[in-house]
Amino acid sequence: MKQILETERLFLRELSWDDREALCAILQDEETMYAYEGAFSDVMVQEWLERQLSRYEKWGFGLWAVILKGSGALIGQCGLTMQPWKGGEVLEIGYLFNRAFWHQGYALGAAKACKRYAFEILQADEVCSIVRDTNFPSKRVALRNGMRREDRWVKHYRSVDMPHDRFVVRNDGKTD
Template identity: 60%
Template sequence: MKTIITTSRLVLREMTQKDYPALSLILQDTQTMYAYEGAFNNIETQEWLDKMLARYKTDGFGLWAVILKNTKEMIGQTGLTYQSVYDDKVLEIGYLFNRKYWGNGYATEAAIACKEYAFGKLNASEVYSIIRDTNVASMNVAIRNGMLIRTRFIKHYRNMDMPHFAFSVRNKQ
């Protein structure tokens, strides 16, 4: 398993098929997945994991497993993916965590580390977080990561039009 980033409390590493059970606890939880209009089923969870494994090969990054250093438990996923905002392809920091670990600052810690990775290792000029307009907790993570709202747009997902905000922060170097 390839380690990408370490922070004081977390290790971010590439996911493997062995992470499916921990990933299921996140993606198949209705409350966690409210911004996606519902939990995933087994097939959708496997497709999500397969997409991340493919992104590691094609892009060199994707959403990574977030591992608690002290317990070695996978508590979430955070990382970088290419997403669309209108017709622009942007580099996004995404994060999804097991609900039992919410409120501990892990998402912020991991998102900041991803921003630093994008600016330092990938020489990105700007990174985004694309957040559904009802997801206040994720908006707060983006704000703590130094991001500002750049635009509001509609994403079509699961046969629905969902308003989203595109937050971003620019590399100052």
């Protein structure tokens, strides 16, 4: 399996079909998927995983598996994707973690590593996180990752209008 990034406590590697069960524990949990308008069906999980695998093919990046060092458990997903925004496409850091591993700083650690990857490997001028207006834990991760709220756009997803805020950080050559 292709390892992408390492932090003090985590590895980030490409997802594979063997991760399906661990992904279901995240994507099929009603509380976790609140900002996505509820838990995913089996078909939606399949499509989600297929989308990441085709992103690796097309871009060389996508959402990656977050692995806890020591236990080797898949505790979340975090990575870089191209996302539609106001008629264009932007580079985004996304994160979704298993609820059992929330509030321990793992999402922030993984998001910071993705920011480094965006600036140092992809040489991006800026990277963002796009967050539903009501998703405060996700906004806190974006702010702690050095981003500032820049603009808002209403996304239409699963037949619902969802205002989203875009948090942005620019590449000033100094990543922490």
